[in-house]
Amino acid sequence: MAVLRTVVQETHRRLEAADIPDARLEAEVLVTNVMHLPRQAIFSEQESEVSAQQQATLDSLLERRFSREPLAYILGQREFYGINVMVNPAVLIPRPETEGLVEHALFMALMGMESTDLTIADVGTGSGAIAINLAIHLPAARVFAVDVADEVLDVASFNIRAHGVADRVSLAIGDLLDAVPEPVDLIVANLPYIPTGRIPTLQPEVQKEPALALDGGPDGLDLVRRLLTQAEDKLKDHGIILLELDPEQVPIVQELALRHFPEGATSVEQDLARMDRILAIHRQAPE
Ligand SMILES: C[S@@+](CC[C@H](N)C(=O)[O-])C[C@H]1O[C@@H](n2cnc3c(N)ncnc32)[C@H](O)[C@@H]1O
Numbered sequence: 001m002a003v004l005r006t007v008v009q010e011t012h013r014r015l016e017a018a019d020i021p022d023a024r025l026e027a028e029v030l031v032t033n034v035m036h037l038p039r040q041a042i043f044s045e046q047e048s049e050v051s052a053q054q055q056a057t058l059d060s061l062l063e064r065r066f067s068r069e070p071l072a073y074i075l076g077q078r079e080f081y082g083i084n085v086m087v088n089p090a091v092l093i094p095r096p097e098t099e100g101l102v103e104h105a106l107f108m109a110l111m112g113m114e115s116t117d118l119t120i121a122d123v124g125t126g127s128g129a130i131a132i133n134l135a136i137h138l139p140a141a142r143v144f145a146v147d148v149a150d151e152v153l154d155v156a157s158f159n160i161r162a163h164g165v166a167d168r169v170s171l172a173i174g175d176l177l178d179a180v181p182e183p184v185d186l187i188v189a190n191l192p193y194i195p196t197g198r199i200p201t202l203q204p205e206v207q208k209e210p211a212l213a214l215d216g217g218p219d220g221l222d223l224v225r226r227l228l229t230q231a232e233d234k235l236k237d238h239g240i241i242l243l244e245l246d247p248e249q250v251p252i253v254q255e256l257a258l259r260h261f262p263e264g265a266t267s268v269e270q271d272l273a274r275m276d277r278i279l280a281i282h283r284q285a286p287e
Contacts, residue, residue, distance in 0.1 A: 001049055002049070002050045002055065003046065003047050003048060003049055003050060004031060004035065004042070004045050004046055004047070004048045004050055005046040005047065007031050007050045007055070007058070008027050008028055008031050008042070009027075011027035011030060011031055011058065011062065012024050012027035014062060015027055015062070015065065018065075018066045020065060020066075026065070026071055028042050029071065029075070030058060030061055030062070030065070030071075030074075031050075031058060033061075033075060034054045034057045034058045034061065035048070035050065035054055061074055068204035068205050068208065069205075069208055070093055070205040070206075070208055070209070072087050072093040073087060073088060073089055073093070073208070076088065078093050078094055078127075078129075080094040080098070080099065080127075080129040080133070081099045081102050081103075081129070081133045082133075083129075083132065083133065083136070083163060085127045085128065085129045085132070085159045086127070086155060086158055086159055086162070087127050087155065088155060089208065089209070089210065090149070090151040090152050090154070090155055090210060091126040091127045091152055091155045091156075091210070091213065092126045092127070092209050092210065092213035092214070093127075093209065094126070094127055094129040094130075096272065097244070097271040097272070097273075097277055098129070098130065098190050098244055100244075100269065100271050100272070100277060100278055101130065101188060101190055101242060101244045101278055102130055102133045102134065102188075104242055104269050104278050104280065105120075105130075105134055105186060105188045105242050106134070106137050106138065108186065108240050108242065108280065109134075109138050109141065109186060110138075112240065112286070113185060113186075113238070113240075114238070115140075116138055116140045116141065117140045117141070118138065118140070118141045118142075118184075118185040118186055119141070119142050119143075119144070119182065119183075119184040119185055119186075120134055120138075120141055120142070120143045120144070120184060120185065120186045120187075120188060121143075121144045121146060121177060121180045121184045121186070121187045121188070121189075121234070122134065122143060122144070122145045122146065122188050122189070123146050123176055123177060123180075123187060123188070123189040123191065123227060124146065124147060124176075124189055124190060124191045124192070124213075124223070125145035125146055125147050125152075125153075125156050125171075126147065126152060126155070126156065126190075126213060127155050127156060127159055128145055128155070128156030128157075128159040128160050128169070129159070130188055130190065131143045131145035131156070131160070131169050132159055132160055132163045132165055132169065134188070135160075135163075135165035135168050135169050136163065136165060141168065142168050142169075142170070143165075143168060143169045143170070144169075144170050144172050144179075144180045144181075144184065145160065145169050145170070145171050145172070146171075146172045146173070146174065146176065146177070146179045146180060147171075147173065148173065148174065148175065148212065149173075149212065150173065152210075152212075153171050153173055156171060157171055175226075176191075176223065176226055176227050176230055177227065177230035177231060177233075177234040178230065180234055183233070183234050183235060183236045183239070184234060184235065184236065184239065185236050185238070185239050185240070186239065186240050186241075186242070187227070187231060187234070187235060187239070187240070187241040187242070188242045189224075189227060189241070189242070189243050189244070190243075190244040191216065191223040191224055191227065191243070191244075192212065192213055192214050192215050192216045192220075192223055193216040193220045193221065193223075193224065193244070193245055193246055193249060194214045194215060194216055194220055194246070195216065195217070195218060195219055195220040196215050196216075196217060196218055197218070198220075199211070199214060199215060202214075219249075220246060220249060221249060221252065221253065221256075224243060224245070224249075224253055224256075225256065227241075227243075228241075228253075228256060228257060228260045229260070231260065232260060232261075235283050236283070237283060237284060238283065238284060239282075239283045240280060240281065240282050240283070241257070241280070241281040241283075242278060242279070242280050242281075243278065243279045243281070244277060244278055245276075245277065245278070245279055247275045247276040247277065250268055250276045250277075250279055253279055254266045254268070254279060257279070257281040261281065261282075261283050261284075263283070263284050263285060264281060264282050264283050264284060264285060265281075265282045265284075265285035265286065266279060266280060266281050266282070267279075267280045267282075268280075
């Protein structure tokens, strides 16, 4: 009879043979998931019996993983900045580097603004992961969570309700800031910024994510350019825009932003890998 320890070993071996990265970690996550155990139970439950039914469920999840479906879609969720968000193939799987965008937005909101009674736009909200965290950590803020497609907003809506912030997070459908009904203090955006030509070279898992969430046009900056134009009417005088970008795009967008906001100032934040990742644009240079 199979027990958890041997099933994890065998699952690890099968994932490794299929060239799946982080095979040991994924084996532990998948096996504990089908057994409805927390991951920490991996040691204390080593000798627990794995039923034939659980093995069959595991086999079907592994088939999906062998076809390079991302683990987060298989599990239906992803942890992001301390909360779990539901994900499905309509939305991008939130990335660890985007946690830096949340952290920086919170820093700006708490330290860089006159009050925390702010209106914020999360443009291209996807699963809602950014908007929800901002609403949780800024209890006086109102957040507009914008996206273009109904199936994306269905996911965001589920997550916003699951985290109890629906009273302060309003969903809006439309093109970037067009969908935001009033000028805001803070615009936070992780827009699609991958150049179209680079998409076929991405990991197979990433290619299973929606093109709408990845493809930023020929140089990756189509949406960012339009956002900056729209922001002229949708950002308050003291307002700030925070963008997640590819490091190579940062100086280009810095220059572009100062053309839109000649009295403004920019600053750059790095991600955990020490890559320039977040551009902050102040509409007016701080005194
Ligand atoms: C890179 S994903 C980011 C998702 C989420 N904010 C995150 O960080 O995990 C970009 C999102 O922008 C949305 N999007 C694409 N074009 C858009 C547009 N014209 N207006 C608003 N959102 C758009 C996509 O549907 C996708 O959800």
